[in-house]
Amino acid sequence: MHFLSFRATTLLQLTFLTVYGAKWTYIGPDGQHHWSKQYPYCGAAFQSPVDFMPELLRFNSTLRPIEVHNYNLSPSEQLTLRNSGHSIQMSLPPKMYISSLPYRYTAAQLHFHWGTSITPAGSEHMVNTKQYAAEMHVVHFNSDKYSNMAMAIDKSDGLAVLGVLIEIGEFNPAFEQFLMFINGVKYRNQRVRVPGFNIRALLPARLDEYYRYDGSLTTPPCYPSVLWTVFRDHVTISHKQFMTLATSLYSSHAQDSVPLPMNGNFRKTQPADSRVILVSFKEGRGLHSTLTFTSPQMRKQIVQQLLAGDLADLADEGLYQLLPSGSERLRAGKRKEQENQLSETPAKSKQQTLNPSLSKKSQANRTVGKSQLAEDVLCYISLQQRVSKQLKQPHTESQLVHALRDAVFPQSPGQNRQRVSKQLKQPHTESQLVHALRDAVFPELNLKSYLDCKSDLAIPTIRHILHERPTEEDLELDHSLTKALMNGKKTSTAIKKRVPATNHGGVSPVTVPRKPPNLGYPHPWLLPMEWED
Incomplete structure (x- = not known):
């Protein structure tokens, strides 16, 4: 999640406020390449x-x-x-x-x-x-x-x-x-x-x-x-x-x-944003070679195991093969900044307007029910209005950041403050505001679509789910992930280019770490973990 300096207040107001009367066209200065200036969702996820x-x-x-x-x-x-x-x-x-x-x-x-x-x-x-x-x-x-x-x-x-x-x-x-x-x-x-x-x-x-x-x-x-x-x-x-x-x-x-x-x-x-296209017809050319999809029951089981922290069972049962790996989802030449993803995703994971089933519960009671997902709907206008309401009040630079954070992530933990302060020292562009909104909603949309068999489970969503575990495991996960990513960075020199987006959501582009030798699992978040049953 990107945060703003005080001088960007006016820009933020224009970006997050829904302006139904704003002029837009298909070409020219108000054309589709500029829609996200007034309508930030036009640059966000699942478009x-x-x-x-x-x-x-x-x-x-x-x-x-x-x-x-x-x-x-x-x-x-x-x-x-x-x-x-x-x-x-x-x-x-x-x-x-x-x-x-x-x-x-x-x-x-x-x-x-x-x-x-x-x-x-x-x-x-x-x-x-x-x-x-x-x-x-x-x-x-x-x-x-x-x-x-x-x-x-x-x-x-x-x-x-x-x-x-x-x-x-x-x-x-x-x-x-x-x-x-x-x-x-x-x-x-x-x-x-x-x-x-x-x-x-x-x-x-x-x-x-x-x-x-x-x-x-x-x-x-x-x-x-x-x-x-x-x-x-x-x-x-x-x-x-x-x-x-x-x-x-x-x-x-x-x-x-x-x-x-x-x-x-x-x-x-x-962009596809990790989505797949379901088709009701089987015959004809042009279909994917594997004309099947993982069942909703299996997908629900995967999410439940991620929520409960049963990563060892996930690996033992081979379910990790159904998750995106670095080699499959983040192809060579795509890129840097997984360390940014590491620092930013904890904040993203706290945005829970769509899936209260992801809130902190005992591990034994964590479930993701399709009925729950169907009833709890993400309202995009309310997300924008909460931010706009906060901005209408007098505030200091620090209060602006906290207001934005609290509006988008009502349950954001205090440990994010250091990351916020660090962000304030850097200039922010208008496109980063759009990315902030994309990052806020992508895990929620991807998870809902995944359980309905219309998306692959993207790496940002996996991290969103994993960060809902108890604090001790959350810290251990971050420590192990950081170690794995740093090792991957040292061993891979070819992947340094940056691109504006990935195929699995609106988060910052990421580095593809090489798989450490003698380990059979292709997932960076699973590699260094030694989870006990």
């Missing part, structure tokens, strides 16, 4: 879209076909088509819902992303580097737990989005049902009424083959609150229909002197 690369795919035989209900609307039902300034968006009635997910998700709206007339490649998700002409998103919110879209948008289980990839090909009569009204929404904030039609016809014929993963909104504020389902089969629209979409709309208001065309409104793909 979307992603590229469905073959090595990320895992077949899951338990994935059920998507079941849509009440998608065939009567022409008497009026829908609202509007120009949001970033896309065209159509409202959907609350009687529409999908039921094949852990909760009932009620439809709210659908919208589109597309390329340009010159470059008809504008889908947000990609399949093995292939980008389609456009993409449709049908957005639903968790109506079992939240009363409306606004209440659900910042919760980790709040949203479910159906993604449809669109290619140029045959004419699509279903799309013509709203494209015929597009001239009524040429400019920003314009609206027009559209008669209801069969929304199901906008989806592919097969709803049983799809990609599934945990991700985020693809536009600010980029909350990582979306369960994504992107269908394997694409749909087609004609070249004329695509050109209508790509050339008829403007991001500017009708009264603006310089009209700004609306096209190329797609976000670039984001």
